[in-house]
Each structure stands twice: as structure tokens, then as C-alpha cells.
Amino acid sequence: GAKRVTLLGLGAMGTALAEALLAKGYGVTVWNRTPGKAASLVAKGASQADSAGAAVAASELVLVCLLDYQSVHDVLCDAQPELAGRAVVNVTNGTPGQARELAAWASERGATYLDGGIMAIPPMIATAEAFFFYSGAQAVFDAHRDALDVLGESHYLGEEVGLAALYDLALLGGMYGMFMGIAHAYALVGAAGESAGSLAPFLARWLVGTDAMVVGTADRIDRQDYTTDVVASLAMQSAGYVNHFVAAEEQGISAELLAPLDPLMKRLVAAGQGHADMAAVVELLNTRKEGN
Numbered sequence: 409g410a411k412r413v414t415l416l417g418l419g420a421m422g423t424a425l426a427e428a429l430l431a432k433g434y435g436v437t438v439w440n441r442t443p444g445k446a447a448s449l450v451a452k453g454a455s456q457a458d459s460a461g462a463a464v465a466a467s468e469l470v471l472v473c474l475l476d477y478q479s480v481h482d483v484l485c486d487a488q489p490e491l492a493g494r495a496v497v498n499v500t501n502g503t504p505g506q507a508r509e510l511a512a513w514a515s516e517r518g519a520t521y522l523d524g525g526i527m528a529i530p531p532m533i534a535t536a537e538a539f540f541f542y543s544g545a546q547a548v549f550d551a552h553r554d555a556l557d558v559l560g561e562s563h564y565l566g567e568e569v570g571l572a573a574l575y576d577l578a579l580l581g582g583m584y585g586m587f588m589g590i591a592h593a594y595a596l597v598g599a600a601g602e603s604a605g606s607l608a609p610f611l612a613r614w615l616v617g618t619d620a621m622v623v624g625t626a627d628r629i630d631r632q633d634y635t636t637d638v639v640a641s642l643a644m645q646s647a648g649y650v651n652h653f654v655a656a657e658e659q660g661i662s663a664e665l666l667a668p669l670d671p672l673m674k675r676l677v678a679a680g681q682g683h684a685d686m687a688a689v690v691e692l693l694n695t696r697k698e699g700n
């Protein structure tokens with residue numbers, strides 16, 4: 409079939425997506441609010457549309473990669489008459505609720521909608537490291553899979569359109585949590601005059617080892633069984649956790665990035681869960697659950 413793709417948004421990410429498609433021989437029509445950003449892509453063979461509507465009219469597949477959902481609404485509102493019959497694939501970062509709302513809006517205008525989450529930074533696009541989550545219209549995913557696979561490894565999660573944003577935010581949340589630990593670790597040794605580089609190889613080795621924690625925690629949650637063979641009980645970890653605060657005080661750093669976990673562990677120990685695994689903390693985070 410015609411290998412045509414329209415791309416709305418030429419920021420750092422949109423430009424990387426357009427370049428990847430051009431490199432694979434796709435006919436790419438681009439539009440960006442600031443038109444000058446299209447110059448390098450036009451030099452590589454892209455067609456530049458002079459309005460978002462003209463860009464949407466140019467291809468059945470419309471990739472949207474803008475700053476946030478407000479900008480997506482601004483841009484797609486201008487292209488409303490052209491949306492009917494289009495397959496809109498929006499990879500702009502957002503929430504599950506925003507994805508559901510936009511999917512309904514697009515469907516009212518005759519477009520089919522697939523939501524996407526990009527698990528990569530621009531230089532990783534079209535390399536083996538990049539992967540994408542998709543959810544929503546499976547027909548769009550199936551019909552345009554070849555173009556989507558150019559960008560990175562595609563993972564279709566289901567018709568529930570909020571799933572891609574949900575998985576995307578879950579991975580980012582995990583990353584930011586890990587960054588909090590990394591920042592704390594470097595602040596602690598730095599306050600004692602140790603270079604970050606002297607800790608780095610050990611920290612990297614330690615964190616890579618936590619993949620067992622990722623898998624083991626999932627297994628306990630899915631079995632709803634937080635018992636442990638008492639190699640690392642909550643009671644033991646909770647008792648030792650105070651050392652982070654005492655050491656931070658001794659070294660003159662703030663332990664605020666580690667602080668939120670402390671009361672959660674204490675609550676479980678006080679409730680008689682001291683024998684359990686740390687994974688039990690997850691149960692406390694569900695604010696719709698009785699008692700939380």
C-alpha cells in the first residue's frame with residue numbers, strides 16, 4: 409500500500425520519528441506550529457504542509473507528537489474537518505483519562521484512535537533499545553503496524569485506550585523512584601567527600617540486581633501472598649531504615665527522598681505484618697481500599 413504518514417509536531421521527538429520514517433522510505437508530510445523546524449526534514453524529502461488540516465488530509469495515518477494534551481487539542485481542533493476517516497496515533501505523553509477523552513472526541517469526528525507511549529529518548533528511536541506501548545483501536549494498530557515498527561518495538565496492550573498511558577506512567581514512576589534512590593546515594597557519599605564516580609560501579613551493580621525485586625514483588629502481589637521465608641522481613645527492614653535518617657543527619661544531608669517509605673513500613677509492622685515481605689507496602693497505596 410501507499411507508505412504515507414503525516415506527523416504533527418516537530419519537537420525533539422517528532423523530528424526523530426519523522427527522520428526514522430523518511431529513512432525507511434515512507435512519504436512523510438509534516439506540520440509544526442513553528443514552521444522553520446521542518447527545514448532539515450524537507451531537505452531529506454519530507455513534504456511540509458502549511459496547516460494542520462492540510463497535513464491531516466495528506467495521509468490516512470496521522471502521528472501526533474506534541475508537548476501535551478492541551479497542544480494536541482489546539483492542533484486537532486484546527487484540523488477537525490479533515491479528521492473523518494483518519495487513523496490518529498497520538499504518542500504525546502498524558503494520562504489514561506486524557507487518552508479516553510481524546511479517543512471519544514476523535515471518534516465523534518469520524519477518526520479512529522490509537523494511543524501510544526514512547527519508552528525511548530530521541531536518539532534511541534529506530535534502534536533496538538526503543539519500545540512503544542499502544543492501546544485503543546486494534547484495527548489501526550494492525551493496519552499501520554509496519555510504520556509503527558519502524559519507530560521501535562511495538563507492544564499493543566488492548567482496546568482499553570488508557571492502557572498505554574498507564575504502562576508508560578508506571579515505568580516512568582519506577583524510573584523516578586529509582587532516581588530518588590540514586591540522588592540520595594550520591595548526596596550521602598558526596599557529603600563525606602567521596603566522589604560520585606567512586607560509588608557508581610557499586611551502585612550500578614546493586615540496582616541491576618533489583619530485577620529480582622521487580623519479579624519477586626509482582627509474584628507476591630499477583631498471588632496476594634506477602635509471606636516471606638524471613639530472609640528480609642519488613643520488621644528487619646523497618647528497624648534498619650532509621651539508620652538512613654541518622655546517617656543523613658550525621659553527614660548533613662536531607663533524607664527527604666527516602667522519607668515517604670518509612671511510615672508505610674511502620675504501619676505494616678504495627679498492624680502485625682512484620683513477618684511479611686516489603687511487597688505488602690503496595691496494598692497500602694490503594695486509597696480506594698477499606699482502611700487505607
Ligand code: NDP
Pocket residue numbers: 417418419420421422423440441442445473474475476478479482483499500501502526527528529530
Ligand atoms: P519538544 O518540547 O521538543 O516539542 C514540543 C512540540 O510541541 C513542538 O513541536 C511544539 O511546537 C509543539 N507545541 C507545544 N505547544 C503547542 C501548541 N499549543 N500548539 C501547537 N504546537 C505546540 O518536546 P518533545 O518533542 O521532546 O516531546 C514531544 C512528546 O513526546 C511529549 O509529550 C513528550 O513527553 C514525549 N516524549 C518525549 C521524550 C523525549 O525524550 N524527548 C521521551 C518520551 C516521550 P513549536 O516547535 O512551535 O514550539
